Amino acid sequence: MDSMMPDTTATYPATALKMLHSTAERVTVTAPADPAGAVRIIYEALALTATANSLIDQALMEFEFEVYWPGQDFLIGAREQYLTLAVDRITSVLPTPISALAHDHVTVLTGPEVAPRQYQPNQPDGYDGVVCDPDAPERARQLLLHRTQAVASANKRVWTQVHNLLVRLVDQASDPQHRTACRVTALLLDAIVNADPGTDPEEIHRRILTIEAVGETGSHP
Numbered sequence: 001m002d003s004m005m006p007d008t009t010a011t012y013p014a015t016a017l018k019m020l021h022s023t024a025e026r027v028t029v030t031a032p033a034d035p036a037g038a039v040r041i042i043y044e045a046l047a048l049t050a051t052a053n054s055l056i057d058q059a060l061m062e063f064e065f066e067v068y069w070p071g072q073d074f075l076i077g078a079r080e081q082y083l084t085l086a087v088d089r090i091t092s093v094l095p096t097p098i099s100a101l102a103h104d105h106v107t108v109l110t111g112p113e114v115a116p117r118q119y120q121p122n123q124p125d126g127y128d129g130v131v132c133d134p135d136a137p138e139r140a141r142q143l144l145l146h147r148t149q150a151v152a153s154a155n156k157r158v159w160t161q162v163h164n165l166l167v168r169l170v171d172q173a174s175d176p177q178h179r180t181a182c183r184v185t186a187l188l189l190d191a192i193v194n195a196d197p198g199t200d201p202e203e204i205h206r207r208i209l210t211i212e213a214v215g216e217t218g219s220h221p
Contacts, residue, residue, distance in 0.1 A: 020154035180215030
């Protein structure tokens with residue numbers, strides 16, 4: 001092989017984006033007939049999305065230039081807290097101790113192949129009517145946005161698939177604690193995916209308490 005030719009066989013470390021895609025597929029094919037196994041997969045999936053969301057935050061913080069991030073699937077504030085609560089709630093009913101997870105050492109959002117097909121011209125501040133080809137900082141900004149939005153979108157897909165699995169799992173779980181944990185986690189994921197800016201976080205907390213109270217009595221809501 002010509003030493004000057006690029007090495008197309010080079011491998012890259014596992015990326016958050018690839019792991020999210022494979023996790024979404026894994027959740028989709030998981031059967032609720034095995035509640036213990038399903039709960040473990042749900043935990044792994046939600047923990048991965050939390051890691052991916054942290055990587056997005058870190059990438060935006062470390063970027064040298066100001067970045068306006070318009071994506072709706074990057075979690076901050078109350079929605080980020082909902083994800084933390086969801087992970088904690090499902091962790092409480094894991095059938096076995098938590099071991100190291102495949103994504104524990106993931107530090108890369110995407111591979112180099114994830115990039116805009118075309119970089120958009122930009123209009124510098126103070127230059128009305130002047131459209132310039134993007135310079136290096138602007139290209140870096142657009143690349144960062146493209147990659148972070150790709151990971152955020154993959155996160156949303158995982159949350160949606162996990163929510164669907166939780167709804168099915170509620171009917172299969174014989175353990176009242178598992179049913180309650182699944183209902184609470186499903187509520188939190190719904191608040192993440194179908195975010196309503198007008199929803200008071202305290203209302204979510206009250207709904208969680210109601211679900212847990214119903215679970216303690218052994219009744220169905």
